[in-house]
Amino acid sequence: MQEGDSVDEYFRSYEELNVHHLMLDDNPRTFAYRKAIFEWREKFKNKVVMDVGAGTGILSIFCAQAGAKKVYAVEASKLAILAKEVVIENNFENVVQVIHNKVEDLDANVIEKVDILVSEWMGFYLVHEGMLNSVIVARDRYLKPEGFMFPSIAKLYAAPCQLPSFFDFWNNVYGVSMKCVGKKYRETKPLKPEVLTVKPQDLLSEGKLIAWLDLKEVSDEDLSHLGGNEWVFPCTKDGNYQGACIWFVVEFPNGSELPTSPMDEETHWKQTVIVLPSTIDVKKGEAIAFKMFLHHDLVNSRRYNIEFIMLDPADAEHDIPCSCNMPKCIVTRAYIQEHVNNPPISRV
Incomplete structure (x- = not known):
């Protein structure tokens, strides 16, 4: 698949209304944005806003409800047609201008500088889909120097975990032991991260900060490579080390957050997990160590390759x-x- 084909497929995928129903029905996600915007009404009042990847236009409507003078709702997919109807249905056609185009292709002579840039750009393990690169383009071209990013900070975390759904299932399948099948099943899993819900009690340690992004300053070069340090995790319980759990938190300028950790209310992002091929028994107080790298895929910029390296805790810092x-x-x-x-x- 060529890069252009993958980009077109990406935008077409967001024309599926099931995708938007999933996101809109994600209460922690949608409520976090609404709360952050409404609690900052004084900052939105009479301001110019850009919503990058507007989708159905709900964030643009929130901004208009909060008192924005002008909102550019930029949407590259054909869903922009429906977003215009949503704007009209809510009587904000004099405030919200839906623009059916990629933000990279906008005419800078037509779009005025904006005070606030809003976007829900996060993907699985924070950066999957590579939409943040488009937000950076919008920021550099259209955000005023004193303007605000919504969200403003993004943080990526990881911790070792147990994965009973991948391991215990095969021990007894309707009275039949299939541990050998489970072993073969797991051998394919390290090739691709899994997206699933990890229960809080299945974390073996507190999370460590893998990457911290200031969205006012982060660059494309910064995003090409994330992580890479050594992390040591003291186990907080006896358990079975079976994978690495990854989640993220974004922060808004008003101080509110949208977290996606196992300890928080479940979102459509769930958690991303690296599955180990076998179980390692661990005891409370024992150290687990690993490195984790996230690299932009050279063929498809919408994807990252995750490199996970287990380390000997005695050799790690x-x-x-x-x-x-x-x-x-x-x-x-x-x-x-x-x-x-x-x-x-x-x-x-």
Whole structure:
């Protein structure tokens, strides 16, 4: 498939109303945007806004309801035709201008600079679909220097986890043991991340921050490669290390958030999981270590390749202090605690 073909297929996929029903029915997602916009009414009042990837136009309508003077609702797919009807149905045709075009192809001589740039651009594991690159184009061309991004911050997290749906199922299939089938089944899974719901009790450790994006400053070059550091995870319970769970959080300028972690209300993004081929038994306090890289796919820019590398915790760099039970971390914690309880006496 050529790059142009994949781009056209991407936009056509958003002409399916089932896709929009899924997103609109996602209460945490839609309510988070509505709440963030309405709580910032004073910032939207009489301002010019651009909504990149407007879809059905709901975020554009929210901005208009919050008092925006002008809203450019930019939508590349044919859904723009229906979005215009939504605008008319809600009596905002004098405020919201639906533009049926890719943001990259807009005429900068026709679009005025905007005060706020709104977009729901997030994909699975935050950056799947590569829509953030289009938002960056809009930001660089149309957002005023003092303007605001909605959302303004994006953070990607990961943690080791248990995956009973992938492992336990095969132990007893209607009274028949199929562990050998499960092993073959899992051997294919590391080739592609899984999107599923991870229960909070199946996390084996607290999440670590894999990537932090300031959306006012992030560049295309920054997005070409995310992650890459070593992360050590002290286990908070006994369990079965069977995969790595990935989720994200975005923050709005008013301080509100849209989280997608296993600890929060489920969204249509769920969580993204790297499945291990076999189970590793772990104990509370034991350390798990890995590296994770996200690289832009060279053929299809809408996709990322995720590289997951398991590490020996003894060779990885631990936090200071680290709560794992490795001797060096136990000694470090004891040293820090000793100096907290008995600070050195300064003499003059």
